[in-house]
Amino acid sequence: MSLSLIGFITIIVITALLISGKVTPIVAMVLPPILGALIAGFGYSEIGGFFESGVSSVINVAIMFIFAIIFFGIMQDVGLFDPIINKLVSLSHGSIITVTVGTVVVAAIAQLDGSGASTFLITIPALLPLYKRLKMNPYLLLLLIAGSASIMNMLPWAGPLGRVASVLEMGVTELWKPLIPIQIFGMVLMLVLAVFLGMREKRRIVKAYGSLEAAAALEAEVEEKDEKYALEMANPHARPKLLWINALLALLVLGVLVSGIIPAGLAFMIGVSIALPINFREVKDQMERLRAHAPNALTMASIILAAGLFLGILNGTGMLEAIANDVVKVMPTAIGPFLHIIVGMLGVPFDLVLSTDAYYFALFPVVDQIAATYGVASISTGYAMIIGNIVGTFVSPLAPAVWLALGLAGLEMGRHLRYSLFWMWGLSVVLVLTAVLISLI
Incomplete structure (x- = not known):
């Protein structure tokens, strides 16, 4: 059996396992490539x-993820972002446009820890009562949070760039810096x-209710409810002083991170x-905060390490190179130099059928190898696929955080897709074309 065929089958099996959700990404990216290498005739010592x-090749990224997630988790715990979020929520009373703009800003701040789940946990409970009070469509809330959080997801400690x-x-910081203008x-x-x-x-709202005043509750009632909500949601770990x-x-x-004077993981x-x-004087309190954020941090780091094995096998055995060479033979020559841009523009639809891990660890290496045969730099392919895909992160039914958001807001996936997909895909295409115009791609 040819290396190309074994590589294709390996990638298809990994992608199918990741899409099925029957196993963790670690299982999907460890066992199939090892079996593929054995079938291809490589020994245990070579594997x-x-x-x-x-x-x-990925250990520095894994270390950075562990400590970045813990750091921003602690910052969320101690209430660093609470005053900004609370002020934005209070300023938005009664004005539809202020509410929508405030939603984008609040979601961007909440996404600073790189966790979609925590973003939805912070924003939806805080803003959904306001949307309901003003008779605003809750699917609009989800669209704005999803779009804002997705763009903030280009941060180096978030998942896509690390992958x-x-x-x-x-280095993930090196990869991120040119993306700042796009962000x-x-x-x-x-x-x-x-x-x-x-x-x-x-x-x-005016068409449905006659006027905004008729649709919205009295300002005093809103403030009273917000005060009650604030008391109920008091954060025991907050350190306002x-x-x-x-x-x-x-x-x-963040300054040290951007300057690059020391590795991101060390920062x-x-x-x-x-x-x-x-923030926490007692050792037991410090350990409690570490334990609280360790699951997210270690889960992401373990996936990165498993991906290191997967990529090490595909590169070391020559499977990726064989796949690229065979695909180039049958692909129309005119498409080759633009393949990365085409795939980037289809990034949001790909998000509906491929998980994040399948997109970056299975599809990306193949597209990169093919595009490279036409002289396209690997980093250019990477930017095309990041920018094109990342906006669809929180529209995809394969993203667990989306289901958390739907549960918190009491909404349906089908209606969320119908409401948000057009806008998110359009935003994705505009950003890809912008990256092409500024020669990032």
Whole structure:
């Protein structure tokens, strides 16, 4: 059996397992490539070498993920972002457009820890009562949170960049820096979209209820309910007296990260080591916070390490190169140089049928190898696939955080797709074309 065929079958099996949800990504990315290597005639010692090579290429990314997730988890715990979020919520009373714009800003702040689940847990309970009070469509709330959080998901400690960096064997901060203009432009587009959809929603409410006043409750009632909600949701870990110290610490860590003077993993490791004793004097309290965030941190790190094995085997055995060579033979020559852009523009639909791991660890390496035969740089393919796909992260039914959001808001996946897919795909295409225009792709 040819290396190309074994590689194809291996990738298809991994993708099918990831889509099925029957096993964890670790199982899907460890067993099939090992079996594929054995079938291809490689011995255990050679597979061990592929493992060491693959894991060594992603270990720095895994370390960065562990400490970044813990650091921003602690910052969320101590209430660093609470004053901003609370102020935005209070300012948005009664104004539809202010509510929609505030939703985008609040979601962006909440997504700073790189966790979609925590973003939905923070934003939906805080904003859904306001949407209901003003008779606004809750699917609009989900659309704005999903779009804003997805663009913020380009941060280096979020999942997609870490996956691509591990495939390309490069530093995740180095990969992120050129994406900053796209991220800023994406957030501007989300704010414009929030204004446009807010105006559309305002017209709908006026048409349905006669006026905004008739649809909305009295301001005093809203404030009373918000006060009651704030009391119920009091955070036992909040450290309001240490707000400015924590803000300074977060800014310093981010500054060091962007400057690149030390590795990203070390920057977050130092940040965690300072944040814990400042905010929690007792050792048991510090350990409790570590235990609270360890599951998210270790889950992501373990997936990255498993991907290191998978990529180490596919590269070491020559399967990826064989696949690329065979696909190039049958692909129309005119398509080849633009394959990465085409796949990037289809990134959101791909998100509906491929999990994040399948997209970045199975599809991306193949597209990269094919595009490389036409002289396309690997990093250019990576940017095309990140930018095209990332906006659809929280529209995909394969993303667990989306189901959490639907449960919190009491909404349906089908209606969420119908309401959000057009806008998210359009935003994705605009961002890909923008990246092409500025020569990032």
